[in-house]
Amino acid sequence: MKNPTSPQLRNLIRLFRQNWSCLAVTDVAFKVLAFVALVPIVAALFRGFVAISGRKVLADQDILAFVLSPTGGIAIVVVGAIWIAILALEQSALAAVVFFRTDSQRLTTRQALLFAAGHAWPVLQLTGRMVIWTILAAVPFLVVAGIVYWSLLTKYDINFYLTKKPPQFLAALALGAVIGAAFLAVFLRILSGWIYTLPLLLFEHVSPSEALSLSGKLAAGRRKTIVAWIIGWGAANFGISLVAAAIVGGIGTLLIIGAGSVLALVLIATGGILLLGAVVNFASTLLSTTTFAVMLVGLYQTLDRKDHKTAKVTYKEESSAGRFLLKLTRRRIVFGSLLALLVAGGIGAGLLQSVQFEEDTLITAHRGASAAAPENTLASIQGAIDEGADYAEIDVQETRDGVVVVVHDSDLKKLGGPGTKIWDATAEELRKVDIGSWFAPQFSEQRVPTLAEVLSLAKGNIRVNIELKFYGHNDRLEERVAKIVEEHGMQDDIIVMSLEQSMVAKMKSLRPQWTVGLLTAVAKGDLTRLDADFFAVNLNMADRSFIQTAHDRDKQVFAWTVNDPLMMSTMIGRGVDNLITDKPALARSVLEQREEMSSVERLLVDLGGNWSEAVDPDEEPVTQ
Known part of the structure; x- marks a missing residue:
């Protein structure tokens, strides 16, 4: 038929x-x-x-x-x-x-x-x-x-x-x-x-x-x-x-x-x-x-x-x-x-012309050295210091009793803790939770740190990128963060960012001299026209055109979360000002290797990075 x-x-x-x-x-x-x-x-x-x-x-x-x-x-x-x-x-x-x-x-x-x-x-x-x-x-x-x-x-x-x-x-x-x-x-x-x-x-x-x-x-x-x-x-x-x-x-x-x-x-x-x-x-x-x-x-x-x-x-x-x-x-x-x-x-x-020959890209350890230690813990901050990161990025929220603690999620369930929301718990209640054993047994003593504890460890050792989390339950987070930073004399060693534009604006109004940036994964319109000192963007947004436009307006570009060495090299070649990564030691190694490369080698590596996958498919999904 x-x-x-x-x-x-x-x-x-x-x-x-x-x-x-x-x-x-x-x-x-x-x-x-x-x-x-x-x-x-x-x-x-x-x-x-x-x-x-x-x-x-x-x-x-x-x-x-x-x-x-x-x-x-x-x-x-x-x-x-x-x-x-x-x-x-x-x-x-x-x-x-x-x-x-x-x-x-x-x-x-x-x-x-x-x-x-x-x-x-x-x-x-x-x-x-x-x-x-x-x-x-x-x-x-x-x-x-x-x-x-x-x-x-x-x-x-x-x-x-x-x-x-x-x-x-x-x-x-x-x-x-x-x-x-x-x-x-x-x-x-x-x-x-x-x-x-x-x-x-x-x-x-x-x-x-x-x-x-x-x-x-x-x-x-x-x-x-x-x-x-x-x-x-x-x-x-x-x-x-x-x-x-x-x-x-x-x-x-x-x-x-x-x-x-x-x-x-x-x-x-x-x-x-x-x-x-x-x-x-x-x-x-x-x-x-x-x-x-x-x-x-x-x-x-x-x-x-x-x-x-x-x-x-x-x-x-x-x-x-x-x-x-x-x-x-x-x-x-x-x-x-x-x-x-x-x-x-x-x-x-x-x-x-687009290949960077004088590269001054900085390295930020995402939630600390979170590939080597449980995220947002004192152990991960120490890991960031040991691995040579320029910044440690942390996430901060307020507890029910007004303490600024370092936690990314709205609860501790992912880290092996209860499902209680951070804003419904006291700092003391959170301190009782083991947030390290899920990563490895040797981290069983790790507890939810306060912002004050992180700054005490970081002072003189590493700068800190403080992300203000927004879950709709903030009280006076911006004011409290500013006060704690100043109490530790860290004004010149911190930057602040947030996904929420209103928090960026409020922090900038409270401390106009501070470096405050907007964190985003997607955008409609010309992002670089917003009132922010830097833009921390998903690496898919960090193309040459966006980076050049931001630089023309005297604004920096941070790319997150970059864990693949070839993509790290590509981002550096495009001129990003800061790499946010779970693996700061690897990023440091990539920077050192690029310093030894010829212009031809850098060009070929950057070209290869444009054709490669941005994130290792075997890795866990990463959220900022």
């Missing part, structure tokens, strides 16, 4: 082969226009919604608060609809190229773009409806997920569940997987019902609401086939991207080996690798967007409906850009190769 999808697949391949040049040129032209005109509009609109909420920049907890607010909800619908509309307009232009193709004529790129522009308003209306329906479909699953989380994962601090993985955590994971799979099934069903919506809107002049309704009716009885096509399209493009990345990596390895230790050759080779990678990545994106348009039109045309009127368009000759793609002469190939060589050399030279 013949596979019914085989003729359809051959038809889609035929459509793609007939239209690939015009599709490619049209997609490139649309992406350029979108980058120049449409994307800035979306960004400005989002910033407007953020400004209405009273914030300039959203970081970490602010993002969740914004999303749950009425303004944030409206922003999600409006900005989401416009953003998806941009993608839909791109598909509209590409679909027009395929749909209006005849044996002798085809649309020009200009005609396809004008066709899409003429349908901008109905497309925006359509995507707005899609966003709203998607949100409504997701709400029940989010509610159930919230109930699961609240029922199973809120009794103790979340870090206990992430680290110890008790049965409740595994049950929550299993239920989460079921909820996620159920939502995916529902979403694929919804998506399959929308597959004909855009062609109906574009080619049959129906309204957005009619297009959604009619598409659902036409998809009835075909949903499994449609879902199979969508999954097949995604899998094929993903596979092609993986193969392309592997080929680029192989070529890069050969080029680097061939370049040897000659700096000029290494620069050209590395620049060429990055250029080739960018071209391949862009080509993969082009392939996925153009093949989706072909699939969209191909599936629509198989309906073979006779009772509808389609849109009309005036044909012209193929665009000159399309003809250029089909006529790659020897002269053009030579010219393109020379241009690529110059660009590769320029990229390589830029890389060389």
Whole structure:
């Protein structure tokens, strides 16, 4: 028995082969226009919604608060609809190229773009409806997920569940997987019902609401086939991207080996690798967007409906850009190769300029030397001193009786203690808990230290980075920390940071001369414009652009939590001011090794770090 999808697949391949040049040129032209005109509009609109909420920049907890607010909800619908509309307009232009193709004529790129522009308003209306329906479909699953989380994962601090993985955590994971799979099934069903919506809107002049309704009716009885096509399209493009990345990596390895230790050759080779990678990545994106348009039109045309009127368009000759793609002469190939060589050399030279030759990165021991001793204990602080760290980072909270203690989580459950919240216990009650045996028997005498005890140990031995924890139960934490620091004469040997912007602002107002920073893992907007002396960011945020922007504004960048030696070297090469790590001795060793490296060796190490995994997959998850 013949596979019914085989003729359809051959038809889609035929459509793609007939239209690939015009599709490619049209997609490139649309992406350029979108980058120049449409994307800035979306960004400005989002910033407007953020400004209405009273914030300039959203970081970490602010993002969740914004999303749950009425303004944030409206922003999600409006900005989401416009953003998806941009993608839909791109598909509209590409679909027009395929749909209006005849044996002798085809649309020009200009005609396809004008066709899409003429349908901008109905497309925006359509995507707005899609966003709203998607949100409504997701709400029940989010509610159930919230109930699961609240029922199973809120009794103790979340870090206990992430680290110890008790049965409740595994049950929550299993239920989460079921909820996620159920939502995916529902979403694929919804998506399959929308597959004909855009062609109906574009080619049959129906309204957005009619297009959604009619598409659902036409998809009835075909949903499994449609879902199979969508999954097949995604899998094929993903596979092609993986193969392309592997080929680029192989070529890069050969080029680097061939370049040897000659700096000029290494620069050209590395620049060429990055250029080739960018071209391949862009080509993969082009392939996925153009093949989706072909699939969209191909599936629509198989309906073979006779009772509808389609849109009309005036044909012209193929665009000159399309003809250029089909006529790659020897002269053009030579010219393109020379241009690529110059660009590769320029990229390589830029890389060389970005490599740090005078490196003064400092090392911070995360919760003390927490890879060698239990976190936030006097033993881990002593370990940080012994391992040569410049700073020991600690977390502070207030107890019920107003004592500032050094604890990261909201309770001691992860450390083998009770689930009592820190703010509900007295300092004396916390002192009775063994917080070291969970790590190793020799640390059984370790107890929850006070900030005063840590500063006494640190004075004259190591500087301290004090993180102000925020669980919504602070009383006078900022004032108490300032008083304790000054009582120990450590004003010049401490810095302060917090996830909560209000705590950063309050500490800065209390002690304007102190160095106070914002800690964050995610942000929306230009983080460097916030009033903070430094930014302690997740290493995924610490790219060259962010670091350079912060430095241009006289603000430092700390990267956390970096435990992999190659990534440590990469962060140092990018110019971070401070590495926050569980392994300060390893970080010190990396710094010493980089001092002995040549410029070529540093360049290759930094390039390798950009391609590596940021965190060792065998390590426990780290939360700041």
